[in-house]
Amino acid sequence: MTCMHCVAAVAKALQKVPGVEAADVSLENEQAVVTGNADTAALLAAIQKEGYEAELL
Numbered sequence: 001m002t003c004m005h006c007v008a009a010v011a012k013a014l015q016k017v018p019g020v021e022a023a024d025v026s027l028e029n030e031q032a033v034v035t036g037n038a039d040t041a042a043l044l045a046a047i048q049k050e051g052y053e054a055e056l057l
């Protein structure tokens, strides 16, 4: 992620995953904090679908 557009795209993708209550994406840390009860594989897939790399921390 390199700019606010990426952050918005990732946040939007995460929020569309079933079970996600909130997705807080940080450009500075290149991390996203997701609250809710979503499937982690679905979260990673959603980010990768947007064209970004993702890993579980």
Ligand SMILES: [Cu+2]
Pocket (backbone or CB within 6 Å): 001, 002, 003, 004, 005, 006, 007
């Ligand atoms: Cu960008």
